[in-house]
Amino acid sequence: xxxxxxxxxxxxxxxxxxxxxxxxxxxxxxxxxxxxxxxxxxxxxxxxxxxxxxxxxxxxxxxxxxxxxxxxxxxxxxxxxxxxxxxxxxxxxxxxxxxxxxxxxxxxxxxxxxxxxxxxxxxxxxxxxxxxxxxxxxxxxxxxxxxxxxxxxxxxxxxxxxxxxxxxxxxxxxxxxxxxxxxxxxxxxxxxxxxxxxxxxxxxxxxxxxxxxxxxxxxxxxxxxxxxxxxxxxxxxxxxxxxxxxxxxxxxxxxxxxxxxxxxxxxxxxxxxxxxxxxxxxxxxxxxxxxxxxxxxxxxxxxxxxxxxxxxxxxxxxxxxxxxxxxxxxxxxxxxxxxxxxxxxxxxxxxxxxxxxxxxxxxxxxxxxxxxxxxxxxxxxxxxxxxxxxxxxxxxxxxxxxxxxxxxxxxxxxxxxxxxxxxxxxxxxxxxxxxxxxxxxxxxxxxxxxxxxxxxxxxxxxxxxxxxxxxxxxxxxxxxxxxxxxxxxxxxxxxxxxxxxxxxxxxxxxxxxxxxxxxxxxxxxxxxxxxxxxxxxxxxxxxxxxxxxxxxxxxxxxx
Numbered sequence: 001x002x003x004x005x006x007x008x009x010x011x012x013x014x015x016x017x018x019x020x021x022x023x024x025x026x027x028x029x030x031x032x033x034x035x036x037x038x039x040x041x042x043x044x045x046x047x048x049x050x051x052x053x054x055x056x057x058x059x060x061x062x063x064x065x066x067x068x069x070x071x072x073x074x075x076x077x078x079x080x081x082x083x084x085x086x087x088x089x090x091x092x093x094x095x096x097x098x099x100x101x102x103x104x105x106x107x108x109x110x111x112x113x114x115x116x117x118x119x120x121x122x123x124x125x126x127x128x129x130x131x132x133x134x135x136x137x138x139x140x141x142x143x144x145x146x147x148x149x150x151x152x153x154x155x156x157x158x159x160x161x162x163x164x165x166x167x168x169x170x171x172x173x174x175x176x177x178x179x180x181x182x183x184x185x186x187x188x189x190x191x192x193x194x195x196x197x198x199x200x201x202x203x204x205x206x207x208x209x210x211x212x213x214x215x216x217x218x219x220x221x222x223x224x225x226x227x228x229x230x231x232x233x234x235x236x237x238x239x240x241x242x243x244x245x246x247x248x249x250x251x252x253x254x255x256x257x258x259x260x261x262x263x264x265x266x267x268x269x270x271x272x273x274x275x276x277x278x279x280x281x282x283x284x285x286x287x288x289x290x291x292x293x294x295x296x297x298x299x300x301x302x303x304x305x306x307x308x309x310x311x312x313x314x315x316x317x318x319x320x321x322x323x324x325x326x327x328x329x330x331x332x333x334x335x336x337x338x339x340x341x342x343x344x345x346x347x348x349x350x351x352x353x354x355x356x357x358x359x360x361x362x363x364x365x366x367x368x369x370x371x372x373x374x375x376x377x378x379x380x381x382x383x384x385x386x387x388x389x390x391x392x393x394x395x396x397x398x399x400x401x402x403x404x405x406x407x408x409x410x411x412x413x414x415x416x417x418x419x420x421x422x423x424x425x426x427x428x429x430x431x432x433x434x435x436x437x438x439x440x441x442x443x444x445x446x447x448x449x450x451x452x453x454x455x456x457x458x459x460x461x462x463x464x465x466x467x468x469x470x471x472x473x474x475x476x477x478x479x480x481x482x483x484x485x486x487x488x489x490x491x492x493x494x495x496x497x498x499x500x501x502x503x504x505x506x507x508x509x510x511x512x513x514x515x516x517x518x519x520x521x522x523x524x525x526x527x528x529x530x531x532x533x534x535x536x537x538x539x540x541x542x543x544x545x546x547x548x549x550x551x552x553x554x555x556x557x558x559x
Contacts, residue, residue, distance in 0.1 A: 001221075003204075009193075009508060012215065012232050012236055015149055018207055023129055029097050048077075057069050061164060088101055100132055107125060148169075153174045155177055162187040173196075173197075174195070176202045260503075261317070261502065262276075263285075263483075263506075264281055274312065284318060284319065299361050322382065323352060334351050348383025349383050349392075371401075378427065390407050412439055415467050427476055428471065429503075439460050456540045456541045461531055464497045519548070523548075530543040531544040
């Protein structure tokens with residue numbers, strides 16, 4: 001039996017299932033026998049303990065996990081939640097019930113907001129469960145420990161649990177809920193955990209079932225036969241050998257250079273990216289400086305963080321995306337007005353243009369960091385849809401002292417106008433996650449349309465080809481910084497469509513490097529043509545695999 005979901009990374013694992021325990025039951029709604037002041041002391045104590053535990057785990061985990069867990073700790077100490085809990089206690093609730101109800105109300109608010117905020121509802125649930133467990137003197141919900149390696153199956157996994165997984169014991173992760181942008185997926189990708197998320201039928205799996213978790217093909221094979229298990233173990237051995245092989249620059253079989261870069265969310269991940277073979281940074285997300293703040297960080301605060309990043313990559317390209325917020329990632333100092341459809345709202349360059357001082361300060365900080373380092377700094381704007389936006393951002397960045405300026409291509413209009421957009425700026429970087437969302441009219445946060453959120457679709461590939469062709473004509477670089485670049489065969493297709501660099505999670509670098517080395521430039525273009533000629537995503541993937549196999553067979557026959 002085969003179960004389908006969304007694979008995270010390219011790994012494969014074989015092992016027995018162990019299911020995560022169900023959440024704690026809802027606390028009984030009964031009057032408290034203590035006065036509100038005493039119940040308040042209990043609630044505040046539990047919230048404080050949980051906040052400290054989450055912050056401590058974050059400090060130990062580091063990287064993106066630290067940011068996520070610190071954000072959870074802040075949830076536990078959120079004053080608005082605290083006020084709601086106090087009001088419920090004054091109505092005679094127990095601390096357990098007041099915490100449960102207050103967090104549930106906040107959770108519903110996040111779900112109603114949709115998008116990025118809805119994805120944080122799971123994080124809030126985890127905090128609530130931990131506080132209630134503390135109040136009831138029960139163990140906090142967590143990962144089981146059966147005493148042997150296993151495949152963990154869960155409804156979803158809290159960030160604290162994902163960040164602290166024992167990778168010697170947890171062979172792979174399968175979740176019933178969640179999508180490619182959930183914190184479970186983000187942290188699994190960062191830690192190179194084999195994972196398939198959003199497997200709706202995974203509830204049917206029982207403890208002890210043997211499964212193959214195939215992230216590359218986004219599936220879970222239940223009760224596989226001996227041949228399937230042997231094949232999976234061969235793939236595991238091949239991936240291990242690739243990961244241990246000497247790191248070389250990204251290149252095609254014929255020597256064509258394709259620099260492989262890292263996507264990073266903070267400077268803390270730089271050393272690990274370098275260790276895994278990153279030749280620079282293709283996407284540095286600056287949101288970590290802004291999302292948990294009440295006011296925009298100062299120029300000096302930003303300069304410090306950007307300098308830290310740039311000094312980790314002396315002489316190498318570092319592409320920094322200016323703040324991509326607004327709409328589904330509201331900031332009180334940028335744009336927190338409610339919008340009916342936040343994915344199509346005032347976000348990215350639109351929000352920054354409406355609050356130009358924030359953009360000016362960020363560009364000023366980047367220019368100062370550039371002057372204090374030896375890296376090759378490139379700066380780009382998110383969510384550019386028009387030539388006018390391109391001209392505006394490029395002129396402003398150059399006015400403030402930045403030398404290499406570009407834009408992200410994330411909406412179809414930018415791809416269709418790529419020739420005119422590239423005439424106004426230095427480079428383009430394609431964000432395949434959003435480009436797929438807008439091309440297919442499928443919200444990337446919405447599980448019900450996850451099957452449409454596939455960058456293999458020929459419509460998406462056609463838009464990539466348009467940008468690639470414009471780049472070739474004008475001799476300007478075209479990078480890929482969406483997670484599509486982390487798919488080893490799709491990476492070859494993207495190069496065949498004109499991509500000159502690929503940027504991805506550092507854990508994917510070894511697989512992509514090995515895949516590129518198998519094919520020449522002509523091969524990449526032939527595989528890309530096969531994918532473009534298909535009618536849908538599955539057909540394009542199949543056609544590319546068949547074209548790649550035929551090229552490999554021809555080469556082996558000739559030799």
